[in-house]
Amino acid sequence: MLNRIEGILRLSRIRRRRVSSLQPSLKEILSIRLMIVLGLISMSFFLIWFFQPEHKGFSILYWLLTIAMLFKMLRWLHEWYHYFSISYPKAPELKKHWTVDMLTTFCPGEPYEMVVDTLKAMVAVKYPHTTYLCDEGDDDYLKNVCAELGVVHVTRKEKINAKAGNINNALKQATGEICVVLDPDHQPYPEFLDAVLPHFENPKIGFVQVVQAYGNQGESLVAQGAAEQTYHFYGPMMMGMSSYGTAQAIGANCTFRRTALDSIGGHAAGLSEDMHTAMQLHAKGWKSVYLPEVLTRGLVPATLSAYYQQQLKWSRGTFELLFTTYPKLFRHFTWRQKLHYFLIPLHFLSGMVTVIDILIPVLALLLAEPVWKINLGEFAKMFLPLLILTLIIRQYAQRWLIEPHERGMHLAGGLLKMGTWWIFLIGLFCTIFRVKIPYIPTPKNDEPRNDWKLGLPNIIAAVISFAAIPIGLLLDFTPFTFFIASFALVNALALTFAVIMGQQKVIIALKQRFWRTQMLKKTYFKMESLFVEHYLNSLTFFRRSAIVLAFFLSVFAFSYEYREFFHGDKNPLEGLEPPKEKDAGGFYAGIYVPDVEKKNSFTKLDETAKQLSTTFDIVSIYMAWGPESGAEFPDTLMREIIRRNAVPMLTWEPWTWPFPEYRDHPDLCCEKKVLQYITQGYFDKYLADYAVRLKSLKAPVMVRFAHEFDNLAYPWSEAGGNSPQDFIDSWRYIVHFFDSMAVGNVTWVWNPWEEENLQLYYPGASYVDWIGVTNLNYGLAASNNTWYPFEDLYKPFSDKIKQYNKPVMLSEFGSTTFGGNQ
Numbered sequence: 001m002l003n004r005i006e007g008i009l010r011l012s013r014i015r016r017r018r019v020s021s022l023q024p025s026l027k028e029i030l031s032i033r034l035m036i037v038l039g040l041i042s043m044s045f046f047l048i049w050f051f052q053p054e055h056k057g058f059s060i061l062y063w064l065l066t067i068a069m070l071f072k073m074l075r076w077l078h079e080w081y082h083y084f085s086i087s088y089p090k091a092p093e094l095k096k097h098w099t100v101d102m103l104t105t106f107c108p109g110e111p112y113e114m115v116v117d118t119l120k121a122m123v124a125v126k127y128p129h130t131t132y133l134c135d136e137g138d139d140d141y142l143k144n145v146c147a148e149l150g151v152v153h154v155t156r157k158e159k160i161n162a163k164a165g166n167i168n169n170a171l172k173q174a175t176g177e178i179c180v181v182l183d184p185d186h187q188p189y190p191e192f193l194d195a196v197l198p199h200f201e202n203p204k205i206g207f208v209q210v211v212q213a214y215g216n217q218g219e220s221l222v223a224q225g226a227a228e229q230t231y232h233f234y235g236p237m238m239m240g241m242s243s244y245g246t247a248q249a250i251g252a253n254c255t256f257r258r259t260a261l262d263s264i265g266g267h268a269a270g271l272s273e274d275m276h277t278a279m280q281l282h283a284k285g286w287k288s289v290y291l292p293e294v295l296t297r298g299l300v301p302a303t304l305s306a307y308y309q310q311q312l313k314w315s316r317g318t319f320e321l322l323f324t325t326y327p328k329l330f331r332h333f334t335w336r337q338k339l340h341y342f343l344i345p346l347h348f349l350s351g352m353v354t355v356i357d358i359l360i361p362v363l364a365l366l367l368a369e370p371v372w373k374i375n376l377g378e379f380a381k382m383f384l385p386l387l388i389l390t391l392i393i394r395q396y397a398q399r400w401l402i403e404p405h406e407r408g409m410h411l412a413g414g415l416l417k418m419g420t421w422w423i424f425l426i427g428l429f430c431t432i433f434r435v436k437i438p439y440i441p442t443p444k445n446d447e448p449r450n451d452w453k454l455g456l457p458n459i460i461a462a463v464i465s466f467a468a469i470p471i472g473l474l475l476d477f478t479p480f481t482f483f484i485a486s487f488a489l490v491n492a493l494a495l496t497f498a499v500i501m502g503q504q505k506v507i508i509a510l511k512q513r514f515w516r517t518q519m520l521k522k523t524y525f526k527m528e529s530l531f532v533e534h535y536l537n538s539l540t541f542f543r544r545s546a547i548v549l550a551f552f553l554s555v556f557a558f559s560y561e562y563r564e565f566f567h568g569d570k571n572p573l574e575g576l577e578p579p580k581e582k583d584a585g586g587f588y589a590g591i592y593v594p595d596v597e598k599k600n601s602f603t604k605l606d607e608t609a610k611q612l613s614t615t616f617d618i619v620s621i622y623m624a625w626g627p628e629s630g631a632e633f634p635d636t637l638m639r640e641i642i643r644r645n646a647v648p649m650l651t652w653e654p655w656t657w658p659f660p661e662y663r664d665h666p667d668l669c670c671e672k673k674v675l676q677y678i679t680q681g682y683f684d685k686y687l688a689d690y691a692v693r694l695k696s697l698k699a700p701v702m703v704r705f706a707h708e709f710d711n712l713a714y715p716w717s718e719a720g721g722n723s724p725q726d727f728i729d730s731w732r733y734i735v736h737f738f739d740s741m742a743v744g745n746v747t748w749v750w751n752p753w754e755e756e757n758l759q760l761y762y763p764g765a766s767y768v769d770w771i772g773v774t775n776l777n778y779g780l781a782a783s784n785n786t787w788y789p790f791e792d793l794y795k796p797f798s799d800k801i802k803q804y805n806k807p808v809m810l811s812e813f814g815s816t817t818f819g820g821n822q
Contacts, residue, residue: 022239022292022400023088035393035550036080042386043073049382058369061360065371068356071349076390078343079232082240083397089242089289091198098197100129101176101258104184105166107441108137114299115184116145122182123149127193132174134166161269162439163251164277168266171258179261183252186212186298196255199289206260206286207278209238210253211402215297220448221412221501223302228413230300231406235292236397242290246340249278249288253296260286271317271439279325279341283332292402301442304451304502307416308423310442315348315427323431350417351424358421358461358495361488365472365481376483385553392553396546404680412501419498422457448504455499462499465492590618590649590809593637615644618702620811622651626658627686633693642699649702649749649811650694654678654716659686671715675706675722675730687737695743704749704772704811705734709761711753724760731763751811755796762804771804772811773797778818787819 049055050069056062102122106115115133122131131151135142138155146153154170161168167181178200182188192210199208211234217227241247249256251274261267261277263284268276278288301307322345330338364371398407430437465488472481472488500507619641621634641648654674662668668677677683694701709727712719716727731750738746751772752758762768775793794810801808815822 022402024086024400028399029086031547032083032086032393032396035389035396035546036084038550038553039076039080039386039389039393042389043076046382046386047073055372055374057372058364058367061364061367061369061371064356064360068353068360071346071353074343074346075350078346079237079397080393082237082244083393084240085243086236086239086397086400087243088239089199089291091195091291092201094194094198095201098178098200099176100127100178100180100193100197101132101171101174102129102180102182102188103132103134103167103170103174104182104186105134105163105441106136106139106142106184108139110184110441112141115142118182118184118187119145119149119151121187121189123151124190125188125192126190127197129180129193130174130176132170134170136166162271162273163441164267164269164273171261171266177258179256179258181252181254181256181267182296183298186252186296188253188296189294192295193255195291195293195295199291200255200257202287204285204287205257205289206281206284207249207254207256208289208291209247209249209255210291210293210295212250212252213294213297213402214300216299216302219302220504221507222304222307222416222504223300225412225414225416225501226300226307228406228408228410229417231401231410231413232394232397235401235406238290239292239400241340242288244336244340245287245334246282246337247288247290248344249274249281252298256281257286260284270320271313271437272321273317275318275344276321276325279321279329282334282337283329285332292400294402303443303447303449303504304454305449306443308420308454309440311420311423312427313437313439313442315351315424316430316437318345318348319428319431321345348424348427351421351428354418354421355425358465358491361484361491362464362468364484365468365475365488368472368475368481370480371484376479389550389553392546392549404677404682407680415494415497416501418494419455419458419501448508450505451502452499455502458495458499462492462495465489465495588617588647588809589615590620591616592620592812616646618647618649618809620649620651622653624653624655624658625683625686626655627660633690635693638697638701642697647700647702647747649704651704651707651811653714654683654706667721671720673721673726674716675726678730679726679733684737687734688741691738691741691743694738694746695741697745700745700747702747702749702770704751705731707751707772707811708753708774709751710757724757727761728763732767735763735767749809749811755800758797758800758804765804765806768804768806771801771806771808773801773808774812775810776812776814778816 050066102125104115104118104122119131119133131149133142133146133151133153135153135155136159143153145151152170152173154173156166156169159165171179178197180188180193180196196208196210199205212230213234214223214227214230217223238247254274256277260281263286264277264280267273268280270276282288301310322342326341329341333341360371363369401407427437429435469485469488469492472485475481621637623634638648638650656662656665656668656671656674656677659668662682667673668682694703706714706716706727708714709717709722710724711717714720716722718724731748735748747769748767749770749772750763750768751774752761753774773794775790797808
């Protein structure tokens with residue numbers, strides 16, 4: 001438990017992602033809208049084709065397939081509807097001084113460490129406020145903690161309406177104009193209220209919801225899957241809801257105007273009390289805002305039992321609101337709110353649709369009946385463009401995910417959701433038959449365990465699916481049967497994986513046994529690295545080439561039966577003005593200091609200068625990237641170089657191994673794709689620290705970033721999975737980053753390895769101040785066993801670099817004695 005809390009605290013110290021990265025540009029909005037229009041056209045033509053009478057197969061199976069397919073398309077439309085109007089709320093200037101109450105709850109059995117850390121974080125919030133602990137257990141230990149921290153301890157004797165009743169009991173004595181409700185596992189950042197309160201300057205705003213982010217998603221496969229299910233919801237989906245006036249209140253991190261809460265009689269009760277409260281407030285005419293910023297971090301369920309318990313509570317509570325509360329409030333909603341509160345609960349109907357998805361291939365195989373009378377080739381031409389367009393739209397929308405680590409295909413989340421079908425069904429049946437489910441907080445002190453019993457429904461469904469495959473193939477050995485059998489196989493494997501996800505002790509034991517053999521460990525990491533490399537390549541390709549892919553898909557699909565569309569690609573750095581070109585040039589002599597960490601670096605510098613009877617205008621030093629900027633930054637040496645009226649030139653090598661937080665990363669642990677991750681913001685904190693240190697020198701500094709980027713000996717070349725475009729993007733990203741921090745004393749030195757790659761890797765005139773040339777003669781030690789005079793080495797560059805009109809330096813210059821006259 002302590003490790004989990006420490007993980008959250010560690011993440012809370014990470015610099016919040018800049019607002020500008022989430023603010024959609026006009027071109028981004030138009031791009032995703034165009035893709036959605038293409039998707040709608042593609043879906044329309046597919047449905048027209050699907051419902052042609054000659055395609056109808058065995059009646060029961062056909063209509064089951066129709067229900068499942070229409071439900072999935074409704075979910076796609078639901079997502080596209082929100083993607084269509086993504087926005088970032090503009091906060092007005094904070095003028096009023098608000099009185100604020102911050103509340104969190106405690107139930108007996110929840111970990112003390114977690115609650116105490118949350119209370120400390122609440123007290124540390126900068127804006128003046130009063131902190132309350134709503135203690136259901138009247139716990140003596142927590143009373144003492146509250147007294148020490150200056151927290152108001154509140155309890156109650158009449159335990160009604162669960163969490164809502166607990167909060168409302170505290171509100172009887174709380175008098176603040178603003179009320180913040182936090183779960184006991186969500187620790188707010190100090191600037192929480194500073195970010196939220198300005199939105200209440202609009203008197204119509206009833207509540208402001210912020211991101212629900214987590215710090216323990218790496219704890220287990222269940223935690224990873226549960227977190228993945230929230231990424232799109234708290235990113236582009238909620239950003240769209242904010243545009244439509246339907247921003248949803250969540251049980252944690254929601255800030256309410258007290259008069260708004262009082263207008264509905266306080267926090268609304270129920271298993272989904274947060275959604276119920278939002279419904280009541282919206283029905284009263286109050287507006288809501290979603291602020292897509294990480295201002296707290298909490299815990300996501302890490303065991304199958306905790307996750308299922310949470311999902312059962314939510315499904316039962318949400319269906320209850322749909323069946324009982326929604327009809328009562330319907331006439332008070334705007335049309336968008338009517339649509340919103342009808343569609344949100346349908347998420348939990350996916351349990352019923354999953355049952356249909358499992359049954360269709362099983363019944364088709366066992367009955368030897370066709371679900372659909374179609375030509376498989378024709379089906380591929382009609383359906384695959386729609387499916388791929390859907391994936392492209394979702395990948396494009398990932399540019400609005402809150403944090404970089406949230407990007408991906410979210411397979412764990414999808415498999416976990418599929419394995420939760422029977423829990424969703426229980427929630428539905430309990431609602432229909434009025435079976436009450438007690439309000440139990442989601443467990444926060446999960447320890448690794450095996451949940452075989454909870455996996456039993458999925459085990460049975462997987463066994464049935466596996467068994468149906470050979471039976472079906474024996475009964476009807478046709479291409480269409482193979483097609484249906486493949487669906488049964490996919491279902492069976494997915495359900496099997498969903499069972500395995502819940503067996504934490506088994507997974508831990510297998511890992512420990514597997515790692516005993518060093519060869520297996522190395523083989524595993526090598527295979528994983530290759531897989532992840534191709535996997536991430538494909539995702540990045542999807543995001544960066546979304547419009548182009550959508551266009552070519554449309555040409556392909558519409559040439560078959562649709563119209564033809566065209567739209568250009570989007571440069572990931574488009575919208576940023578290129579920096580102004582710097583005046584640079586002149587004739588300088590330079591020297592390389594071999595080891596900046598040696599205490600005798602100055603001695604080497606002096607001795608070399610004396611031997612050559614000259615002083616040096618440029619002194620070259622090397623520095624590998626690493627998190628310990630204060631310890632490793634050669635501040636003393638660089639200031640000494642500047643004192644001697646010379647310019648330090650820093651060869652800045654983007655190695656990733658020194659960063660401990662990335663040693664388990666699938667790419668960065670192996671020096672893969674570093675340039676892509678730079679552009680994605682993974683190293684922003686390090687860049688900011690380094691930019692500050694270079695700026696503090698208050699003198700010119702040359703920076704030769706990722707030198708010899710086309711030299712396969714370095715991992716920032718193509719050997720490390722970095723394309724020429726990746727280099728250009730990362731180079732421009734860093735230049736813009738330094739400009740944004742007003743670092744004006746850096747001269748950027750661009751240094752290729754081979755002259756034939758000049759045009760391929762050139763970032764642009766505005767981004768390059770000097771061109772560095774490497775002229776090294778290895779003599780007979782070279783791979784081609786050839787001795788080169790200086791002219792032969794330099795002339796190929798000389799002929800080509802004139803076109804760039806940039807000053808040129810011999811950044812590396814030397815020769816061996818092996819084969820000629822040094």
